[in-house]
Amino acid sequence: MAVQTGLGEPRGPRFVSPSLDPYGDEWHGVHGDGPGRGRRWRRILVFALAVIALSTVSGALAGGYVATQTNQPPAPAASAAAAVPPDLIAAADKVVPGVVSVMVDGPGGATATGSGFAIDNLQHIVTNDHIVARGGGRGSEVTVETPDGRQMMAKVVGRDPGSDIAVLRVPPDAQLNPLALAKPGATRVGEPVIAVGSPLGLAGTVTAGIVSALDRPVRLGANRHNAVQTDASINPGNSGGPLVNARGEVVGVNTAIATIDGNGSIGIGFAIPIDQAQQVADGIIAKGG
Structure with missing residues (x-):
């Protein structure tokens, strides 16, 4: 009998955006532009992090200056993580x-x-x-x-x-x-969703995000699909689990992630739309029992 091994489980199919890579390589580069592409992504990330850090420091200094000028205490820092909407809590309770x-x-x-x-x-x-x-x-x-x-x-x-x-x-x-399945055409960009599954062998894990895009053309394995894109964290082991809306309805089957240099989730994940998955599943069940 198989044993849940946790860390080290293989990732799902490689993600390739047809608009980014005509050679069929992963985002982080295998052939295509060669190793230079991975280095460019790292430079972009380092630059972005530097900009964020500079903005944070500048904002803190500016806030402190205004506070001293007005003799008012500085406003309390915003919470590092936004509160989870109650409807997502109810959805998780229903779906897990x-x-x-x-x-x-x-x-x-x-x-x-x-x-x-x-x-x-x-x-x-x-x-x-x-x-x-x-x-x-x-x-x-x-x-x-x-x-x-x-x-x-x-x-x-x-x-x-x-x-x-x-x-x-x-x-x-x-x-x-x-699980309840969402109706075709009901999913909207920007609506909150949760990904449920067993990333890295951690059963019953729930991560939250939004629908980032619909009908995103990607290649999963050897085939191209129009996928639901989400920033809900998807990691190895999430493959096959549901992407669920705030009503507790499945909007997609979590299938793949985009990575940089082969590392984990960067907030770009893809799910097979549930209407497509349901049609295929119904056909399989009709034939196989």
Whole structure:
């Protein structure tokens, strides 16, 4: 049986923006412009951080000067992190019971890990195909860990590599809560969302952000998709988990992240729109049971 290994789980499919890289390389450069591209990104980051630091210091000095001139105490510093909206708290409470960790035994004793979520009362689970594929496909031994820590074997109902969607099924006693799915066309840029899954093996993790863009053309693996872009933190292990709106409805299946020099999340993640994922999943279930 697969074991949740945590740190070091492989990332999802490489992200390539067609408008940025005609050669099909990762953002951080493999061929294309060569190593120089990675160095440029580092220089841009260093410059941006320097500007932020300079602005912060200048703002603090200016604020102190104004305070001394008016004999008024300086205003209290803003909170480092904005408060989480109550509707997102309610959404997380509703969604987490339907999200699972997925572990697939691979060659040589390796384990591919990711996330998934229940979509119906028959205990079908949607996840990413690339997680199942790393274990060798339909005949792989797949283990699902439920939100209450139980582990059970899952059947691979079917896979669709082109859409990066796979469907699993667990026994009825899993008693997973199926998640509500957002209606097509209902998702809006700027609306708050949460990503739920098991990044780095940490089951039941929730991160918050917004929908950054819709219909973002990206290449995930060997195929191109129009994805939902989000700044909710997505890391290795989040693949296959749901991107959820403030009403507790799934708007997408978290699938990939953009990185700089191969490092972790930089606030640019991509999800397969739920209407596409649902259409594929329904077809798989109709054929595979």
